[in-house]
Amino acid sequence: MRRPVQPPQPSSAHEQPLYRQLYLRLRESILTGSLRPGQRLASSRVLASQMAVARNTVLQAYLQLEVEGYITAERGSGHYVSPLLPGVGGSAARKTAPAQTAANSLGSVRNTFDFVPESLRRPIPPVPFRINLPELDQFPIETWARLQGAVLREARRSAGIVALLGEADAQGDLSLRSAIADHVSIARGVRCSADAVIITAGAQHAMDMLLRVLTQPGDTVGLEDPCFPGALSAARAAACRIVPVPVDAQGADLDSIQTPPHDMRVLLLCPSKQFPLGVTMSLPRRLALVDWARRSAAWIIEDDYDSEYRFDGKPIPSLQGLDGGRQVIYVGTFSKVLFPSLRMGFIVSPPSLVEPLAAARAISGRHGSTLEQRVLARFIDDGHFARHVRRMKALYRDRQAVLLDACRQTLGERLDIERADSGLQTMGWLPPGSDDREVARAARSFGVEVAPLSRFCLQTNRPPGLVIGYGGFTAEQIRAAAHQLARATGTVHG
Amino acid sequence: MRRPVQPPQPSSAHEQPLYRQLYLRLRESILTGSLRPGQRLASSRVLASQMAVARNTVLQAYLQLEVEGYITAERGSGHYVSPLLPGVGGSAARKTAPAQTAANSLGSVRNTFDFVPESLRRPIPPVPFRINLPELDQFPIETWARLQGAVLREARRSAGIVALLGEADAQGDLSLRSAIADHVSIARGVRCSADAVIITAGAQHAMDMLLRVLTQPGDTVGLEDPCFPGALSAARAAACRIVPVPVDAQGADLDSIQTPPHDMRVLLLCPSKQFPLGVTMSLPRRLALVDWARRSAAWIIEDDYDSEYRFDGKPIPSLQGLDGGRQVIYVGTFSKVLFPSLRMGFIVSPPSLVEPLAAARAISGRHGSTLEQRVLARFIDDGHFARHVRRMKALYRDRQAVLLDACRQTLGERLDIERADSGLQTMGWLPPGSDDREVARAARSFGVEVAPLSRFCLQTNRPPGLVIGYGGFTAEQIRAAAHQLARATGTVHG
Numbered sequence: 001m002r003r004p005v006q007p008p009q010p011s012s013a014h015e016q017p018l019y020r021q022l023y024l025r026l027r028e029s030i031l032t033g034s035l036r037p038g039q040r041l042a043s044s045r046v047l048a049s050q051m052a053v054a055r056n057t058v059l060q061a062y063l064q065l066e067v068e069g070y071i072t073a074e075r076g077s078g079h080y081v082s083p084l085l086p087g088v089g090g091s092a093a094r095k096t097a098p099a100q101t102a103a104n105s106l107g108s109v110r111n112t113f114d115f116v117p118e119s120l121r122r123p124i125p126p127v128p129f130r131i132n133l134p135e136l137d138q139f140p141i142e143t144w145a146r147l148q149g150a151v152l153r154e155a156r157r158s159a160g161i162v163a164l165l166g167e168a169d170a171q172g173d174l175s176l177r178s179a180i181a182d183h184v185s186i187a188r189g190v191r192c193s194a195d196a197v198i199i200t201a202g203a204q205h206a207m208d209m210l211l212r213v214l215t216q217p218g219d220t221v222g223l224e225d226p227c228f229p230g231a232l233s234a235a236r237a238a239a240c241r242i243v244p245v246p247v248d249a250q251g252a253d254l255d256s257i258q259t260p261p262h263d264m265r266v267l268l269l270c271p272s273k274q275f276p277l278g279v280t281m282s283l284p285r286r287l288a289l290v291d292w293a294r295r296s297a298a299w300i301i302e303d304d305y306d307s308e309y310r311f312d313g314k315p316i317p318s319l320q321g322l323d324g325g326r327q328v329i330y331v332g333t334f335s336k337v338l339f340p341s342l343r344m345g346f347i348v349s350p351p352s353l354v355e356p357l358a359a360a361r362a363i364s365g366r367h368g369s370t371l372e373q374r375v376l377a378r379f380i381d382d383g384h385f386a387r388h389v390r391r392m393k394a395l396y397r398d399r400q401a402v403l404l405d406a407c408r409q410t411l412g413e414r415l416d417i418e419r420a421d422s423g424l425q426t427m428g429w430l431p432p433g434s435d436d437r438e439v440a441r442a443a444r445s446f447g448v449e450v451a452p453l454s455r456f457c458l459q460t461n462r463p464p465g466l467v468i469g470y471g472g473f474t475a476e477q478i479r480a481a482a483h484q485l486a487r488a489t490g491t492v493h494g
Numbered sequence: 495m496r497r498p499v500q501p502p503q504p505s506s507a508h509e510q511p512l513y514r515q516l517y518l519r520l521r522e523s524i525l526t527g528s529l530r531p532g533q534r535l536a537s538s539r540v541l542a543s544q545m546a547v548a549r550n551t552v553l554q555a556y557l558q559l560e561v562e563g564y565i566t567a568e569r570g571s572g573h574y575v576s577p578l579l580p581g582v583g584g585s586a587a588r589k590t591a592p593a594q595t596a597a598n599s600l601g602s603v604r605n606t607f608d609f610v611p612e613s614l615r616r617p618i619p620p621v622p623f624r625i626n627l628p629e630l631d632q633f634p635i636e637t638w639a640r641l642q643g644a645v646l647r648e649a650r651r652s653a654g655i656v657a658l659l660g661e662a663d664a665q666g667d668l669s670l671r672s673a674i675a676d677h678v679s680i681a682r683g684v685r686c687s688a689d690a691v692i693i694t695a696g697a698q699h700a701m702d703m704l705l706r707v708l709t710q711p712g713d714t715v716g717l718e719d720p721c722f723p724g725a726l727s728a729a730r731a732a733a734c735r736i737v738p739v740p741v742d743a744q745g746a747d748l749d750s751i752q753t754p755p756h757d758m759r760v761l762l763l764c765p766s767k768q769f770p771l772g773v774t775m776s777l778p779r780r781l782a783l784v785d786w787a788r789r790s791a792a793w794i795i796e797d798d799y800d801s802e803y804r805f806d807g808k809p810i811p812s813l814q815g816l817d818g819g820r821q822v823i824y825v826g827t828f829s830k831v832l833f834p835s836l837r838m839g840f841i842v843s844p845p846s847l848v849e850p851l852a853a854a855r856a857i858s859g860r861h862g863s864t865l866e867q868r869v870l871a872r873f874i875d876d877g878h879f880a881r882h883v884r885r886m887k888a889l890y891r892d893r894q895a896v897l898l899d900a901c902r903q904t905l906g907e908r909l910d911i912e913r914a915d916s917g918l919q920t921m922g923w924l925p926p927g928s929d930d931r932e933v934a935r936a937a938r939s940f941g942v943e944v945a946p947l948s949r950f951c952l953q954t955n956r957p958p959g960l961v962i963g964y965g966g967f968t969a970e971q972i973r974a975a976a977h978q979l980a981r982a983t984g985t986v987h988g
Contacts, residue, residue, distance in 0.1 A: 112707060113853035120856040121849075123661040136659045145646050152639050162966075165630045165833035167617040201695065201859030208857050212731070213606060217711065233857050237706070339659035341864035355615075359607035362614040363702050363727050364858050365695030369866060370835035472656075 018053055019060035026061060030070050030081055041071060041079040060258070063459050064241075115236040117229045120204070126472060128481035129403075130449040131276070131425045132306075133472035134336050135395060143384050144375065151374045168370050170362040171354070172199025172346070175377035180346050183380055184332060188304065189317030191325035192348045198357045199368050202345040203305055203333035204230045207268070209360040210329060211238040213353065214266050214299055222267035224252045226456035228275045231268050231303070240266075244458035247274055251281030254292060266299045271319045272307040276456055276467040278420050278427055286319055293327035300328045306423040308337045308389050311397045315422075325350055334376065336424060336471075337389060344368060344376060396424060396471050399478060403470040406482035414489045417468070424471030427453070429463055434492070436464040442488040448481050512547055513554035520555060524564050524575055535565060535573040554752070557953050558735075609730040611723045614698070620966060622975035623897075624943040625770070625919045626800075627966035628830050629889060637878050638869065645868045662864050664856040665848070666693025666840070669871035674840050677874055678826060682798065683811030685819035686842045692851045693862050696839040697799055697827035698724045701762070703854040704823060705732040707847065708760050708793055716761035718746045720950035722769045725762050725797070734760075738952035741768055745775030748786060760793045765813045766801035770950055770961040772914050772921055780813055787821035794822045800917040802831045802883050805891045809916075819844055828870065830918060830965075831883060838862060838870055890918060890965050893972060897964040900976035908983045911962070918965030921947070923957055928986070930958040936982040942975045 029035045041047070044062060048055040062079055065071045071079050124130055155164040171177070177197040184190040200206040207230065215221060217239035223231055225244035235242050243264060245252045252269055269289070271281035281289075293300045302319045310316070320330040325348065333345035349357055361367065379385050400420060407417045407428065420426035428450075430436055436452035443450050443466075453465035470478055523529045535541070538556060542549040556573055559565045565573050618624055649658040665671070671691040678684040694700040701724065709715060711733035717725055719738035729736050737758060739746045746763055763783070765775035775783075787794050796813045804810070814824040819842065827839035843851055855861065873879050894914060901911045901922065914920035922944075924930055930946035937944050937960075947959035964972060 111850045111853070112710075113850045113857075116853035116856050120860070121664045121852050123663065126656045126660050133660065136656050139655070139659060141646055141650065141655070141659075145643055148642055149639055152635055156635065161633070161635070162620045162630050165633060165635075165835050166620050166627065167829075167834040169617065170615045204857060205859040216606075230857070237854075237857055335661075340661040341659050341861075343859060343861065343863050356605045356607045358615050359605070359610035360731075362610050363607075363698060363724070363731055365699040365837060366614070367835075367837065369837050369863060372863060372866070 019057045019064070022051070022053070022057060022061040023064045026065055027070055030065075035081050037081050039081045041081070043078055066459065113237070116233045120230055120233060124449060127447060127449050128473040128477050129425075129466075129468040129470065129485075130472065131451050131467050131469035132336060132340075133469055134339065134424060135392060135472055136339055138391070138395070139339055140384060140388060144379065147375045147378045147382075148371065151371060151378065164370055164374070168367045169358075170367045171358045172197065172368060173370055173373040173377065175381075176373040177346075179377040179380040180332070181348075183385070184318075184330070184348065188307065188315065188330075188332075189321035190330050190348055191321055192330075196325070196348050196351065196354065198347045198349055198354065198361060199373060200345045200347060200361065201343045201365060201368060202335055203303060203331050204234070204345075205343075205364070206331045206333075206345050206347050207231055207234040207301070207303070208237065209357055209364060210299075210301055210331070210347065211235060211240065211266065213356045213360050215240050219265045220263045222252075222254070222257075222264045223458065224269060224274060225458040225460045226276060226453065226462070227268070227458065228270075228303075228305075229456065232458070235268075242458070244460065246460050247277055247279060249279060250285045251279050252285070252289070254289065264296065264298050266301060267293070268301045268303060269319065270303045270305060272304050272316050273421070273423050275303075275305065276425070276427065276451065276453065278418065278423070278425075280316055280421060281319070286322055290319065290323045290328065293323070298327065301331060302328050303331045305331075305333055306336055309393045309396050309424070310422040311393065311400075312421060320348060329353070337385075337392075338376075338379075342372065342376070344372065399470045399473065399475065400426065402475045402478050403468065403482070406479045407468075407485075410482045410486040411489065414486070415466070425467055425469040428466045428468050430465060430489075432463060434464040436466060439464070439466065439489055439492050442492045443485055446484040446488040448484045448488060450485065513551045513558070516545065516547070516551060516555040517558045520559055521564055524559075529575050531575050533575045535575070537572055560953065607731070610727045614724055614727060618943060621941060621943050622967040622971050623919075623960075623962040623964065623979075624966065625945050625961050625963035626830060626834075627963055628833065628918060629886060629966055630833055632885070632889070633833055634878060634882060638873065641869045641872045641876075642865065645865060645872065658864055658868070662861045663852075664861045665852045666691065666862060667864055667867040667871065669875075670867040671840075673871040673874040674826070675842075677879070678812075678824070678842065682801065682809060682824075682826075683815035684824050684842055685815055686824075690819070690842050690845065690848065692841045692843055692848065692855060693867060694839045694841060694855065695837045695859060695862060696829055697797060697825050698728070698839075699837075699858070700825045700827075700839050700841045701725055701728040701795070701797070702731065703851055703858060704793075704795055704825070704841065705729060705734065705760065707850045707854050709734050713759045714757045716746075716748070716751075716758045717952065718763060718768060719952040719954045720770060720947060720956070721762070721952065722764075722797075722799075723950065726952070729762075736952070738954065740954050741771055741773060743773060744779045745773050746779070746783070748783065758790065758792050760795060761787070762795045762797060763813065764797045764799060766798050766810050767915070767917050769797075769799065770919070770921065770945065770947065772912065772917070772919075774810055774915060775813070780816055784813065784817045784822065787817070792821065795825060796822050797825050799825075799827055800830055803887045803890050803918070804916040805887065805894075806915060814842060823847070831879075831886075832870075832873075836866065836870070838866065893964045893967065893969065894920065896969045896972050897962065897976070900973045901962075901979075904976045904980040905983065908980070909960070919961055919963040922960045922962050924959060924983075926957060928958040930960060933958070933960065933983055933986050936986045937979055940978040940982040942978045942982060944979065 044055050044058040048058045066073055070082055072082050073079050126133055155161050174194060176199060177194040180197050181192045181194045185192050211234050215238050219240050220243055221235045221240040222243045222245045224247050243257060245254055246256050251271060251274060273280060304318060307315060318330055320328040330348035334342055347357060404417055404419060407415050416429040418427045430439060436454050440450050440452040451467040453462055538549050538552040542552045560567055564576055566576050567573050620627055649655050668688060670693060671688040674691050675686045675688045679686050705728050709732050713734050714737055715729045715734040716737045716739045718741050737751060739748055740750050745765060798812060801809060812824055814822040824842035828836055841851060898911055898913060901909050910923040912921045924933060930948050934944050934946040945961040947956055
């Protein structure tokens with residue numbers, strides 16, 4: 001590999017790969033303001049010849065900066081310093097430029113968390129085809145209310161008020177941890193006992209806790225490309241270096257990345273149903289990844305966000321079970337199976353991580369509400385959970401059928417919609433050359449929420465597509481929204 | 495100031511104060527294993543002459559290492575590398591020694607969060623005189639259950655099920671934010687509207703979120719000395735440099751520290767009732783601190799953990815109100831006023847920090863349970879909260895009276911117990927020369943929980959004392975426990 005002839009600023013990081021040195025310099029220039037927001041960067045060809053490096057090296061540095069939000073790529077016109085810039089790099093950026101962030105007087109506070117997308121902060125309107133929204137009107141709320149009363153009355157009868165209302169174990173209430181361990185052992189093939197379960201305030205909280213415990217700033221974290229924005233936000237908050245891992249028809253493909261995979265400390269995956277593509281990871285790929293994790297002493301976080309509802313046949317067993325729970329950490333959530341505002345999820349952890357995770361839980365909220373944990377435990381133990389899942393599975397399968405039918409009738413060639421094996425949403429592909437963000441904007445003006453695939457892409461370009469949720473909507477709503485979506489695409493293509 | 499004649503390892507940090515350079519070198523030696531756990535450090539006198547620096551410089555470096563948990567001081571025998579060591583420095587430590595922390599195979603995982611004390615992870619038994627425990631048997635649990643039912647029924651009637659069960663605003667439910675804004679404006683003189691309130695999962699979560707948003711690794715955070723272990727843990731998790739601020743009869747005394755106060759980015763205070771000493775900060779001190787924060791563009795976090803129950807006269811208005819909510823961020827919690835397992839607290843934020851805090855909330859749990867937020871809002875709005883506070887205030891005042899009487903009768907000279915103006919606990923001073931940890935251990939073997947003051951001290955030595963909680967116990971329990979405590983002190987002194 002050629003080295004730069006005259007390193008402009010001899011870097012202390014000269015042992016690092018060339019692209020990384022270049023990346024660090026460019027980032028420094030952006031953070032110190034030498035490169036201003038909106039400014040156009042030199043083309044990769046010009047910079048490569050100027051620095052006497054391969055053009056690929058420059059492109060790799062640009063991609064890293066793009067993934068981390070420092071620069072944006074405008075197709076055909078080049079790379080620009082991100083106009084929104086400050087704070088995009090999270091604490092990594094803050095570390096480099098304290099002077100810029102210290103100014104907190106006079107209201108001029110820099111939002112060091114502005115990498116968290118609006119969609120995580122404010123709810124997206126619950127209109128069709130909003131993704132990740134379960135059916136809520138059919139949730140057995142009377143049963144829930146009855147169990148709340150029962151848990152309160154029992155505590156009073158058994159003089160257990162202090163245990164119910166007082167401080168509790170950061171790891172979570174034993175009743176819920178046991179119920180979860182039983183459930184995921186059977187339903188998901190997870191290797192698990194109650195001792196290994198840590199209750200969290202949902203999957204997002206689990207990701208955040210795990211990355212705080214497992215990584216240090218600058219560590220490499222692999223994310224599926226495309227991926228859920230919450231995973232990206234958690235990695236940015238932990239100031240990690242993010243390596244996008246392309247997804248093909250078999251799932252995440254670690255062999256396709258240039259970074260030496262042994263540098264990767266944590267890899268986040270959705271093997272059961274990739275978000276948002278919906279791919280189920282193949283068994284050979286699963287075996288290869290487990291093997292890689294063991295050889296590299298890397299952690300895999302398995303985000304099993306949407307696996308309860310598999311329409312045909314038995315659920316795919318978890319990656320954690322395949323690994324025997326050594327390097328794979330399992331994350332589950334009740335947000336989609338029950339209801340999102342419950343804010344209850346869990347981690348199934350290897351024994352060595354239980355104490356660190358309980359500690360991370362202790363400082364980020366101490367523990368969950370004991371009352372709600374016990375109500376959920378009863379809901380599972382008494383069979384309401386299994387019954388609800390069974391009912392909803394049938395409902396979602398039917399709703400998807402309505403969606404497929406309505407889209408094919410109404411949109412025809414303008415949307416190639418896929419049949420999902422499971423879950424609350426599916427992919428619809430737009431004609432080549434469409435701009436999926438533009439279609440999503442147009443749809444919104446017709447009262448329809450669809451998520452453009454490109455919103456979730458890190459660096460891999462994909463054909464234009466829409467992620468379309470059907471879980472939370474009636475057949476009538478789905479048909480009406482398909483009609484509106486057809487009108488919206490008409491305005492874009494017309 | 496003299497400089498070392500031959501800096502043994504020329505440090506890139508040579509622009510930093512001398513004690514800081516020394517601190518960094520020693521920390522490096524500890525983290526790389528050159529200094530082993532349990533190893534005795536050179537005496538400050540020897541090291542000072544060897545390094546050609548003032549002895550005070552060495553002592554300052556040792557103090558910093560001690561505060562951060564890298565070394566321990568054994569009175570009379572010198573300083574030792576902490577035997578429990580790994581991870582004590584939080585991510586600051588991890589940054590320096592990646593090789594040590596990367597080993598995650600074979601179960602040999604280093605607990606990078608082991609600075610979080612056991613008391614935050616597992617509940618302390620709810621026996622007398624456990625601190626921070628409110629009366630729970632008299633919590634109006636029927637009212638709470640009734641409001642739960644009412645909120646569910648109303649949502650169903652008004653077709654608001656999706657709003658109740660679906661994803662919600664990371665900042666918190668507007669009903670609760672409004673109720674809190676009204677309450678703290680009136681009761682605590684806080685400058686506040688619902689827009690400025692961010693709902694958290696308790697005060698600990700609020701501290702964690704605030705330090706993640708306001709600081710970067712290495713930033714200086716001031717903590718009262720002594721202080722609540724949760725505040726220390728949050729500062730360690732943020733990898734901040736911790737500067738202990740001594741507390742005198744007027745409250746935290748910023749003038750007494752050697753660190754230039756303009757380096758301090760955040761200062762955590764409990765002005766209403768210092769934890770655990772119980773001091774209420776004087777008005778001159780308050781004015782000086784607000785002035786300092788404005789001049790230094792520093793943030794003050796006001797932890798108002800225990801202020802609802804002021805026994806005599808009107809509550810002391812908040813520091814936030816005095817400042818007009820410019821540099822002072824107010825943190826409140828319902829853990830002690832209502833019940834700990836509710837896990838509900840809040841931040842009253844300057845406008846500029848609302849979005850960053852909502853983003854930090856979004857990645858650390860998205861938002862609180864909407865049902866519980868609305869129940870709490872109704873509990874406040876319908877007057878149950880005010881009624882409960884009024885009843886509990888009378889109860890706690892009486893319980894403290896019983897405690898003072900019982901201790902004076904039973905323990906006499908062996909415990910000089912103070913009368914607290916407010917809250918759930920008070921200080922009892924042991925005879926000079928006692929070891930408060932030893933007394934606490936003895937008490938535990940007699941079934942009594944007391945917290946030794948030295949557990950909360952960072953670097954200031956204080957006379958031996960016990961923090962004694964009376965809030966959660968009946969008069970009978972208090973008298974019996976005082977008797978047991980007397981027996982326990984007898985075994986120690988006898």
